[in-house]
Amino acid sequence: MSTASDTTARVHDATPDNWVYRHLPRPVWPYAQLARWDRPIGWELLMWPCLWSSALAANYLAGENALPVWTFVAHLILFFIGSVAMRGAGCTYNDLVDEEIDGSVARTRSRPLPSGRVTRRQAKLFILGQALVGAVVLFCFNGFSILLGLSSLVIVAVYPFAKRFTDWPQFFLGLAFSWGGLMGWAALTGSLSLAAVLMYGAAIVWTIGYDTIYAHQDREDDALVGVRSTARLFADDTKIWLSGFYVAMGLLLFVSFLLAGAGFPAYLGLIAALVLLGYQIKVLDINNPLQCHALFKLNGKVGLILFLGLVCAIPFA
Structure with a gap:
């Protein structure tokens, strides 16, 4: 049975039965919440472009009979x-920057920093520890990939402030969260190509697209505190904008697959992913926060489908 103390130690926008509360000691909870370990969809969405790009490079290198399978x-x-x-x-880092804003928004005021x-x-020491783990991983790659990874830090540093000066903070998130689309290719090939770009x-x-859906959960609170977003910008035209984004995504991936010589299963995965994205647009109700959150999380499956298609297309010897 949950006590009142347990309840105040949780955040409102995470499921109450997630693994953090079931398996980690209570003193660790605030740090797990800062890192969003209780919401794995975030690291999944960051990871998928990395894995897509790596699998795309594997398709290309297999075609050249130069795929290092165990390295992949x-x-x-x-x-x-x-x-x-x-x-x-x-x-x-984002929570440090947004502490005051988070304290003014119903969904986020229970987070560790605004709740005290x-x-x-x-929080700053915790950032350092996590960044060190990321640095160890980065330095396992080739020199070109290390420089490429370090260059992304400029975008990462700017993103939390974007909602203060533009209606397109989701674009800045895209620049940062999608960097893996370059990294996976660079790590295997030591260079970049048009396919990776x-x-x-x-x-x-x-x-x-998916973060616009996510932002519709906070649209009213954001308007009150002056936070800008594509959800507020697009408003009732959101489905039209999403259609454009997802069509563009499909075309860009199609050409990318062609240039890399990806096999037939990659295109089947692309079709399946686009069907799932089309479903999101069809059923989306921007005035239903619970549905917006569920549709946002569905993008984890979109990423998985695209990755599986690319992996299945690799002609392993």
């Missing part, structure tokens, strides 16, 4: 670890 597998594991660590560091369960100094662009428009 190791990279998938490294991207998983890095995604969890860097998503956690990014969320903690973690100090700013503790197009995949990066596809991941950006995908991110704008």
Whole structure:
């Protein structure tokens, strides 16, 4: 049975029965909440472009009879670890920047910083620890990938402030969250190509789409505190904008697959993913926060489907 103390130690926008509350000691809860370990969809969405890009490069290298299979597998594991660590560091940094705003929004005022369960100094030390894990992962890759990964930190640093100066903070999130679309290819090939750049662009428009759906949960609160978003900008035209983003995503991925010589299963995965995205647009009710959250989370399956299609297309020897 949950006590009143247990209830105040939880955040309102995470499921009450998630693994953090069931398996981690209570003193760890605030840090798990800062890193969003109680909501794995975030690191999944950060990870999928990394894995897409790595699998796309594997398709290309297999066609050239130059695929290092075990290196590819190791990279998938490294991207998983890095995604969890860097998503956690990014969320903690975002919470530091947005502490006052979070305290004014019903969905976020129970988070560790605005609720006072973690100090700013503790949060900063936690960022450092997670960033060190991310750095260890990054330095497992080649030199070009290390420089490419480090260059993304500029975008990561700017993103939390974007909602204050533009109606398109989701675009800045896309720039940051989609960087893996470049990293996976670079880590296996040591360079970039048009195929990887197009995949990066596809991941950006995908991110704008799913985060617009997510932002509709807070549209009214955001208007009260002056936070800007594509959800507020698009309003009742959201479905039209989403259709454009997802069509663009499909076209960019299609050309990317062609350029990399991806096999037939990759295109089947793309079709299945687009069907799932089309379903989101069809049923979306921007005035239903619970449904918006559920549809946002459905994008984890979109990412998985695209990855499985690309992996199945690799002609392993």
